[in-house]
């Protein structure tokens with residue numbers, strides 16, 4: 133499996149390309165401010181990317197979707213409950229000069245809990261992990277988890293941004309949908325370095341109960 137990470141913008145947001153080394157078929161996850169670099173990489177690696185899947189629609193993960201759709205002729209996949217966050221994009225773009233002029237891309241397909249996403253011989257399961265946003269999803273391949281802004285190395289997503297619900301719901305999503313996976317599986321988050329399920333289970337202060345909020 134090919135996994136490429138490209139970091140973009142002032143939020144240091146991770147965009148991922150996941151592809152099959154044989155057929156060169158791939159998917160693009162969360163293209164943001166780094167989209168030009170991502171498109172160049174797709175061309176250099178000679179990949180066929182016809183699907184863009186967003187974990188959620190915060191502008192730092194989304195501002196490159198329209199450009200990627202146009203350049204690749206790709207279709208856009210999202211959880212239906214994320215539509216209000218997508219529709220808030222013009223507001224979000226107005227708040228950050230960096231994202232001015234971001235277009236709201238059209239959604240071709242909705243993904244829901246239990247759906248499968250195939251990339252050559254690899255299959256990801258879609259899980260719905262509300263908390264950071266209403267329609268947040270994670271893509272779970274065997275051994276490789278793309279979890280957007282649900283859980284980070286040593287931290288978890290904020291719940292006070294557009295689409296956020298509550299820390300209780302976020303932690304419930306993480307504990308029931310992510311921490312139940314094998315400890316050795318890698319977690320590729322929307323920001324920061326790669327971690328593993330086991331490391332977060334043992335040491336993430338938001339999940340072990342070790343964090344005292346004053």
Ligand SMILES: [Zn+2]
Pocket residue numbers: 188190264281
């Ligand atoms: Zn986010």
Ligand SMILES: [Zn+2]
Pocket residue numbers: 143145190192193281322323
């Ligand atoms: Zn983010």
